[in-house]
Amino acid sequence: MDLNCIKAYKLDALKSVRKTNEAKYIGEAGSCTDAIVTLAEDSEPCINKVDAGTTNASEDSSTTSVVQTDNKKTDDKRYVSKADLRKNLRRMRNGPGRNNCSGGRVENSKGFLPNSFDRVLLDAPCSALGLRPRLFAGEETLESLRNHATYQRRMFDQAVKLVRPGGVIVYSTCTINPGENEALVRYALDKYKFLSLGSQHPKVGGPGIVGSFELSTKKYTEEWLTKHESQLVQRFDPSSTLDTIGFFIAKFDVGQKDD
Ligand SMILES: C[S@@+](CC[C@H](N)C(=O)[O-])C[C@H]1O[C@@H](n2cnc3c(N)ncnc32)[C@H](O)[C@@H]1O
Numbered sequence: 001m002d003l004n005c006i007k008a009y010k011l012d013a014l015k016s017v018r019k020t021n022e023a024k025y026i027g028e029a030g031s032c033t034d035a036i037v038t039l040a041e042d043s044e045p046c047i048n049k050v051d052a053g054t055t056n057a058s059e060d061s062s063t064t065s066v067v068q069t070d071n072k073k074t075d076d077k078r079y080v081s082k083a084d085l086r087k088n089l090r091r092m093r094n095g096p097g098r099n100n101c102s103g104g105r106v107e108n109s110k111g112f113l114p115n116s117f118d119r120v121l122l123d124a125p126c127s128a129l130g131l132r133p134r135l136f137a138g139e140e141t142l143e144s145l146r147n148h149a150t151y152q153r154r155m156f157d158q159a160v161k162l163v164r165p166g167g168v169i170v171y172s173t174c175t176i177n178p179g180e181n182e183a184l185v186r187y188a189l190d191k192y193k194f195l196s197l198g199s200q201h202p203k204v205g206g207p208g209i210v211g212s213f214e215l216s217t218k219k220y221t222e223e224w225l226t227k228h229e230s231q232l233v234q235r236f237d238p239s240s241t242l243d244t245i246g247f248f249i250a251k252f253d254v255g256q257k258d259d
Contacts, residue, residue, distance in 0.1 A: 013039035018112055169195075171185075
């Protein structure tokens with residue numbers, strides 16, 4: 001196939017599906033024989049970036065508390081927690097987040113109709129626990145890890161709607177947390193019976209994690225993969241001899257949808 005006939009879009013992964021049955025989105029994804037959507041922000045048409053976002057800015061390791069002074073009232077001093085400070089630093093370094101994105105297409109997009117795309121790459125925002133070196137370790141809690149898993153499922157739901165039967169979804173993260181990797185795959189396969197794991201080429205990473213996890217309080221459980229499923233995904237373990245960052249890739253083939 002001629003590569004010129006691949007149209008790629010970057011979308012807001014939480015609102016990429018058009019809600020109403022209005023006229024087709026200006027993107028006209030269907031006019032090409034092969035359309036790819038990358039669920040990430042700051043979009044430019046026809047550019048498909050697949051690498052995980054990394055950063056080279058340094059983290060402020062200051063241990064002193066920080067005081068921000070309001071310009072209007074010089075006496076009005078506000079103490080900012082170190083967690084908030086780190087969050088702000090990251091925002092300055094990585095650019096605006098999804099609620100404040102500057103990409104014209106993302107802002108203007110009313111989304112696409114279901115089944116508009118042949119392929120979706122969901123290179124999802126995540127806890128980034130696979131990054132090396134760890135520049136901001138120790139910020140995640142069990143609760144925040146679960147929060148990542150929650151929005152990733154919502155993004156995945158959107159991806160499933162966007163891809164036509166016969167298409168492909170690739171889901172990836174740069175974290176080693178199985179709750180955002182194997183458990184997402186379990187969720188996907190259990191919820192959408194028309195999805196199946198596809199084989200990947202090249203295959204460089206190791207297998208996914210098999211089994212399940214239960215907190216001793218029994219308040220939280222996570223289901224992971226079967227042995228067969230684990231062979232179809234790629235888990236990159238930063239402590240393995242491969243010498244990579246922590247990364248995870250699952251490829252889903254989309255079968256005939258029920259609706
Ligand atoms: C792992 S990085 C993906 C990097 C991307 N593949 C690239 O090359 O730029 C995840 C990205 O998702 C972005 N993001 C966060 N929320 C999003 C949303 N609702 N929709 C789309 N992208 C989002 C983050 O800002 C971050 O840049």
